[in-house]
Amino acid sequence: MKRTWWKEAVIYQIYPRSFMDSNGDGIGDLKGITSRLDYLKYLGIDVIWLSPIYKSPNDDNGYDISDYRAIMDEFGTMEDFDELLNEAHKRGLRIVMDLVVNHTSDEHKWFMESRSSKDNACRDYYIWREGKDNSTPPNNWGSCFGGSAWEYDKTTNMYYLHLFSKKQPDLNWDNIEVRNNIFDMMTWWCEKGIDGFRMDVISMISKTKEMPDGEMTDFYGDCSPYCIHGPNIHKYLQEMNEKVLSKYDIMSVGETPGVTTELAKQYAGEDTHELNMVFHFELVDTHGKYGKWTDEKLPLTDLKKIMSHWQTELYGKAWNSLFWDNHDQPRAVSRFGDDTSGYREISAKMLATCLHMMQGTPYIYQGEELGMTNFPFQSMSDFRDIESINAYKEWCESGQVSQEAFWPCLLFRSRDNARTPMQWDDTPQAGFTCGSPWISINPNYTEINAKSETADPDSVFHYYKKLIALRKQNPVIVYGRYELLLSDSEELYVYTRTLDNEKLLVVCNFSGRETDFAIPDEFVGKACLISNAENTYDKADIILKPYEAFVLSNK
Numbered sequence: 001m002k003r004t005w006w007k008e009a010v011i012y013q014i015y016p017r018s019f020m021d022s023n024g025d026g027i028g029d030l031k032g033i034t035s036r037l038d039y040l041k042y043l044g045i046d047v048i049w050l051s052p053i054y055k056s057p058n059d060d061n062g063y064d065i066s067d068y069r070a071i072m073d074e075f076g077t078m079e080d081f082d083e084l085l086n087e088a089h090k091r092g093l094r095i096v097m098d099l100v101v102n103h104t105s106d107e108h109k110w111f112m113e114s115r116s117s118k119d120n121a122c123r124d125y126y127i128w129r130e131g132k133d134n135s136t137p138p139n140n141w142g143s144c145f146g147g148s149a150w151e152y153d154k155t156t157n158m159y160y161l162h163l164f165s166k167k168q169p170d171l172n173w174d175n176i177e178v179r180n181n182i183f184d185m186m187t188w189w190c191e192k193g194i195d196g197f198r199m200d201v202i203s204m205i206s207k208t209k210e211m212p213d214g215e216m217t218d219f220y221g222d223c224s225p226y227c228i229h230g231p232n233i234h235k236y237l238q239e240m241n242e243k244v245l246s247k248y249d250i251m252s253v254g255e256t257p258g259v260t261t262e263l264a265k266q267y268a269g270e271d272t273h274e275l276n277m278v279f280h281f282e283l284v285d286t287h288g289k290y291g292k293w294t295d296e297k298l299p300l301t302d303l304k305k306i307m308s309h310w311q312t313e314l315y316g317k318a319w320n321s322l323f324w325d326n327h328d329q330p331r332a333v334s335r336f337g338d339d340t341s342g343y344r345e346i347s348a349k350m351l352a353t354c355l356h357m358m359q360g361t362p363y364i365y366q367g368e369e370l371g372m373t374n375f376p377f378q379s380m381s382d383f384r385d386i387e388s389i390n391a392y393k394e395w396c397e398s399g400q401v402s403q404e405a406f407w408p409c410l411l412f413r414s415r416d417n418a419r420t421p422m423q424w425d426d427t428p429q430a431g432f433t434c435g436s437p438w439i440s441i442n443p444n445y446t447e448i449n450a451k452s453e454t455a456d457p458d459s460v461f462h463y464y465k466k467l468i469a470l471r472k473q474n475p476v477i478v479y480g481r482y483e484l485l486l487s488d489s490e491e492l493y494v495y496t497r498t499l500d501n502e503k504l505l506v507v508c509n510f511s512g513r514e515t516d517f518a519i520p521d522e523f524v525g526k527a528c529l530i531s532n533a534e535n536t537y538d539k540a541d542i543i544l545k546p547y548e549a550f551v552l553s554n555k
């Protein structure tokens with residue numbers, strides 16, 4: 001297995017809108033991020049992934065880009081970006097950009113041209129089809145944000161495809177000019193000195209030419225067989241790799257809905273010349289009662305099965321990315337741990353141990369290192385996220401589900417849980433802004449915030465800091481082989497990592513109960529690298545505390 005910097009790195013995701021506001025308009029910005037670089041350096045991370053900062057009308061918080069070479073007005077200027085990049089590099093931190101090229105904003109100049117007439121030079125940059133008749137879309141496909149995936153455009157009396165909102169028209173990657181424009185734009189950012197790309201829904205860029213109706217789901221037809229891992233996906237990624245990625249010392253991570261381990265070996269194989277790693281959604285996008293919407297926790301045995309499958313299948317062949325949450329997911333501790341008081345900190349540390357001891361590159365989503373929790377939404381007016389708002393309309397206002405039944409699912413799964421502002425201190429607005437924030441601050445900021453946690457050596461923050469440091473000191477954490485023990489346990493997640501003569505035992509109690517555990521002989525009395533509980537591990541039979549986690553080394 002080749003050793004590389006991005007395999008050894010820990011990545012921190014910033015959602016700029018909610019990270020730090022420098023000018024009091026209630027919206028996080030680039031100067032705000034720059035002002036907090038020392039905090040990230042102190043935590044010990046290596047790479048920052050910035051969610052989109054490009055010019056955008058913000059229909060989907062920057063995932064709808066109207067100019068790839070300009071900065072969103074609210075976030076600052078290109079000079080602010082250059083300063084951020086420069087200050088980050090000075091501290092040895094790298095910056096990875098979000099690359100959103102499955103679609104643009106409908107306000108991008110390419111789309112404005114494209115929609116203007118059938119013979120415009122940019123017409124074929126997007127995916128246009130005739131309707132079945134004047135008032136029926138070309139097929140039954142549904143968009144990921146609800147409603148049809150087709151929008152009628154009266155100027156030319158045709159429909160355009162949008163797998164996300166109607167303000168996010170899909171680009172036509174089969175058009176070579178589109179690809180070349182994108183590759184040029186990527187090169188332009190690389191020449192600026194950025195350190196990589198996180199590629200938004202990159203598994204969806206190649207579509208089949210034929211676009212038949214999809215199998216019916218709850219409201220619309222399923223487009224995924226025609227739009228995910230499409231016919232030319234690997235060809236286009238190899239082309240991108242050859243023309244851009246391979247020319248720079250940068251990293252690439254694909255967001256690849258629908259990816260399996262088999263496909264990941266192609267997308268992110270050691271020698272396939274596409275991407276360095278991919279995000280899979282087998283764990284976080286498990287289907288619920290109503291599409292993605294559910295309020296149920298995943299059984300631990302299912303969680304272990306999914307994680308273990310990826311750990312073992314990719315080993316030596318492709319590289320894993322490790323994450324519990326991101327800007328599209330609820331907060332990790334609320335979803336997989338226990339955010340009720342008394343257990344929040346210990347379960348957040350347990351989850352961190354479980355993930356950071358695995359094989360792959362770990363991602364920390366802003367605030368996760370503080371054990372930030374889901375938000376106690378009171379009414380629909382608390383939501384800002386287009387997906388949550390549309391889902392509520394589609395499921396409840398249509399009468400399909402009662403509001404009482406849907407509400408807990410929104411609370412448990414809404415993307416806005418992750419988007420409330422970073423909690424910096426216990427002053428009003430959590431030190432995020434001196435104005436009025438664009439989305440509510442979680443009222444628990446007086447208790448959960450960076451200032452108090454950086455001052456407390458037992459905090460979740462310091463625990464993350466220690467885990468990150470351990471990864472730097474122990475190659476077995478990065479490169480070791482993974483093996484699952486006790487696969488049937490509904491309480492314990494136990495695995496080993498092995499590299500040459502070195503072996504680690506990782507034990508995590510996912511339950512809120514005391515649980516018996518027998519330490520395997522080879523680890524009894526051996527060094528404890530980290531533990532979230534005051535316990536001793538020098539005899540075989542021990543009783544684990546609720547949410548206890550520890551790591552032993554055979555050395």
Ligand code: TEU
Nearest residue numbers: 060063100144164200201257285292328
């Ligand atoms: O997300 C893609 C994606 O598949 C999401 O729709 C995800 O499944 C869902 O949000 C989970 O609830 C990416 C971005 O991460 C997301 O923020 C964007 O809204 C989306 O692409 C469109 O660009």
Ligand code: CA
Nearest residue numbers: 021023027029
């Ligand atoms: Ca601001």
